[in-house]
Amino acid sequence: MTNVRPGRPRSEQARRAVLEAAGDLMSVGGYEALSMEGIAARAGVGKQTLYRWWPSKAAIVAEAALDGTMPLPQVLLLNSGDLRADLTEWLRQFIEAMQATESVALVRALAAAVSADDEASHLLYDQFTSISRHALIERLLSAADDGQVRPDADIAAAADVLLSVNLFIVLARDPHTAARATDLLDIVLNGVASP
Amino acid sequence: MTNVRPGRPRSEQARRAVLEAAGDLMSVGGYEALSMEGIAARAGVGKQTLYRWWPSKAAIVAEAALDGTMPLPQVLLLNSGDLRADLTEWLRQFIEAMQATESVALVRALAAAVSADDEASHLLYDQFTSISRHALIERLLSAADDGQVRPDADIAAAADVLLSVNLFIVLARDPHTAARATDLLDIVLNGVASP
Amino acid sequence: MTNVRPGRPRSEQARRAVLEAAGDLMSVGGYEALSMEGIAARAGVGKQTLYRWWPSKAAIVAEAALDGTMPLPQVLLLNSGDLRADLTEWLRQFIEAMQATESVALVRALAAAVSADDEASHLLYDQFTSISRHALIERLLSAADDGQVRPDADIAAAADVLLSVNLFIVLARDPHTAARATDLLDIVLNGVASP
Amino acid sequence: MTNVRPGRPRSEQARRAVLEAAGDLMSVGGYEALSMEGIAARAGVGKQTLYRWWPSKAAIVAEAALDGTMPLPQVLLLNSGDLRADLTEWLRQFIEAMQATESVALVRALAAAVSADDEASHLLYDQFTSISRHALIERLLSAADDGQVRPDADIAAAADVLLSVNLFIVLARDPHTAARATDLLDIVLNGVASP
């Protein structure tokens, strides 16, 4: 297992500089204003170095997000014992976070990456959703233990529906929709069908 | 009421040619491959004519969608009397439509346009969702008359949650997620909470 | 001889406005910055009116020059009895006039128009030189009467050589050349060959 | 003395291709038909490469002329011992050369460049005149040794007057003026004033 390759090793400093530059520029002008040229210039790095290690803009953004270099909005899903209250708070925090310019840029990056269809876009998409998904599943499992969730409910599906609602609110970018967040949550909790 | 402006009037032929060119190119290469230059060339129109009437690519796409020039996938929401069956079929049709290359391109266009252009995004977003939203609300109201919907449910909210699920499936672009469509639908119908 | 045509007659006001606009814009930015669009806008005239009456920019400039609308530098060739002194003064005035920004722009316009437009160039060129040529010939004839010009000299040719020198100084746009104006004049008066 | 700059060095091949393309296009359509876009296309070069190294069309033309890439009309000033005969022949050759389309294009380029671009114009102007000026001065000095030039004549001034006459004939672009070339020459040789 010889992972020592000949030649000069990859510069960790360059890697960090690139990710930080990407995060910085993203905060300023959003995903569209992000250019490989711009990242290279701000990071003090040759363009070749970018293309050597990352196949696309989305890949850089994804790594920056994974790496924690990029300031993702931190949203906590608490466990107070009251599922509805916790989910309401979780949605509220999301909506609040989406007011910040930086977060909007990140969401746009997500949308752009999804539409760009390269390999990195799924990575990016998963990165943006998997954390929340895990937290939701854990919270729902805990609620199931408490008897707050009906026994035959598909918890993974419920988590995805909650994510859907979240995504919907974010993409709509519409204050009116945000204001109705608790109504949407009520549907997910109680369903629409007669019992 | 003087709506007669001086000068040569706008050419309806040029307008149509632009929208059709945009639709055609979109079907082929998606939103990213869509360039103002390309639209102008294919429509046989000067670039200035584009910029005179539309502020951005997204605006052209939005108008093409509104205008019906662009071949949006037609999905029908039937009323067989069985709400669950109808919604299941509705989702199935959507997932099937999303297999077609053209539709995928259009949906990517939606995502990209929404993420790229603040002004046009709402117009575009509403256009893509309002038709479905109306159909959903009507179907749910009909189901409420039949007693299939619990009386205190917020029908508009339910429609939005269904749209969310739809959007989620489309954006995830993941066969695994599509396969679980009925599970997601079950959550929306019956909720996740214990009764 | 029926020069009364049916229809609305040509607007003299529009004609003047065009020529004045052309002159004004020329003084500001020179021939290159002169655009049909700009002239039309400044004159408050439709573009069609321009193209109806003038085939080219150069034609407008030529007419403006002929018409006296354009502020050509006025240089007088006096007759004090001393040919050399009068010609020296004539050159001096020209060089002085060329210091003014407006005049420089106009002369550049002449050069550009001559080089750009075959048809109008002769008209324009003649207009710019014929006045001086006439004055020179008259002055030389007067000098011939006084015996200051050798009897077998071709006076028209001499006038053209003086114009040449003038043109040379203007085109060179070189202070050094201007300073040597009297040396050039001496050659024209006394020749370079041994007697 | 470190003239080694970092980065990829300038491509001599691209430089040559640009100058040749400029020369070719000039021969075909003249200076007006010369576009940066056209040069780039014909040279197989990106537009950025043009703008990286040359500030304007005139600068490219000037370098092409300086470089010898562009086929300047070759006019020889012989020394047969007879100054008048040699100058007559020199003028004749010039007039003949000006019949060729290519030469006309070059002269227009000169005029246009002089009028359009302050910085490059002097370079271009000098390039077009300095060769002739040197030849004239040498020839006149030789004639002075033979006693064909009056001892107190300013030879540099005489060369400039001859250049003036040349320029005048070229700019007038008038067969009539060309036919009178020997008359103009006679004035320069013998002067117009009485001895």
Add this chain to the structure above:
DNA sequence: GTGTAATCGAGACGGTACGTCCAGTCTTACA
């Protein structure tokens, strides 16, 4: 008065070229 006809302003039309920006590749010298 009422055509008829050419003008006027305004401004949209298909195009060409501009000068800038960025993508992704290549070619140096240095580490």
Add this chain to the structure above:
DNA sequence: TGTAAGACTGGACGTACCGTCTCGATTACAC
């Protein structure tokens, strides 16, 4: 071999004008 630097081809961007066209409105003369 990796790296910073930077030149390379290519192509889209949004703007400025070109010369042509199509409107409604105006203004003359001829009937």
